[in-house]
Amino acid sequence: MDGIHDMGGMAGFGPIPIETNEPVFHHAWEGRVLALNLTVTTFLPGNLDYGRSIIENIPPADYLRMSYYERWFDRILARCKLNGVIDERGAAAVERGDTPDIHIEAKNPPAPPDLVLAFIQSGNPAGREIEAAPAFEIGDVVHTKNMRPDGHTRLPRYARDKTGIIVAHHGAHVLPDSNARMAGENPTHLYSVRFAARSLWGETAHPKDTVTIDLWETYLERA
DSSP states (O other), X not given: OOXXXXXTTOOOSOOOOOOTTOOSOSSHHHHHHHHHHHHHHHHSOOOHHHHHHHHXXXXXXXXXXXOHHHHHHHHHHHHHHHTTSSOHHHHXXXXXXXXXXXXXXXXXXXXXXXXXXXXXXXXOOOEEOOSSOOSOOTTOEEEEOXXXXXXXXXXXXXXXXOEEEEEEEEEEEOOHHHHTTTSOOOOEEEEEEEEEHHHHHOTTSOTTOEEEEEEEGXXXXXX
């Protein structure tokens, strides 16, 4: 969707800080939020794209003031409220640092620690096999659609209504747009598309610079 989270190409937010020897977590609570996220994933329905869409619905002012793991924690509370694990009063208690009365009925048996570790190490591959042949080939010139979706998408604003060239085909992958709505995986062919920087940022960009973005077939049309 179009929101403050889609910050690619936006100016005025200052430099990106680069921290030498940056730790995995800056505070102990961040590690606990990661563990809570894995727990919620075990107990409640959803998927990666669904979780991203929840973060995208955080009000802009809150999104900008929050740190990375604060947004994760907000998502955890939202998922718990959406699934009846906790009510507004309980969520307020959590935000105050109190312990709310929570009753969770697991929809799946909790995963043992060794399986959780394996999941963290291997991830959750989104590649799928489909019968449909790809509509494009490497070397094809394509144009991105001028989309204005009201839900999750992986086509950023700065790359819409632009022309690029396909440089790789990755087979079919779960389509985030439908997966985020819990409307099915709808696996679709995925490509790497290379854009000249000047086609994205204008004549002030360096003429030799390019940007390559992984884009699903439904975002593209032949130029």
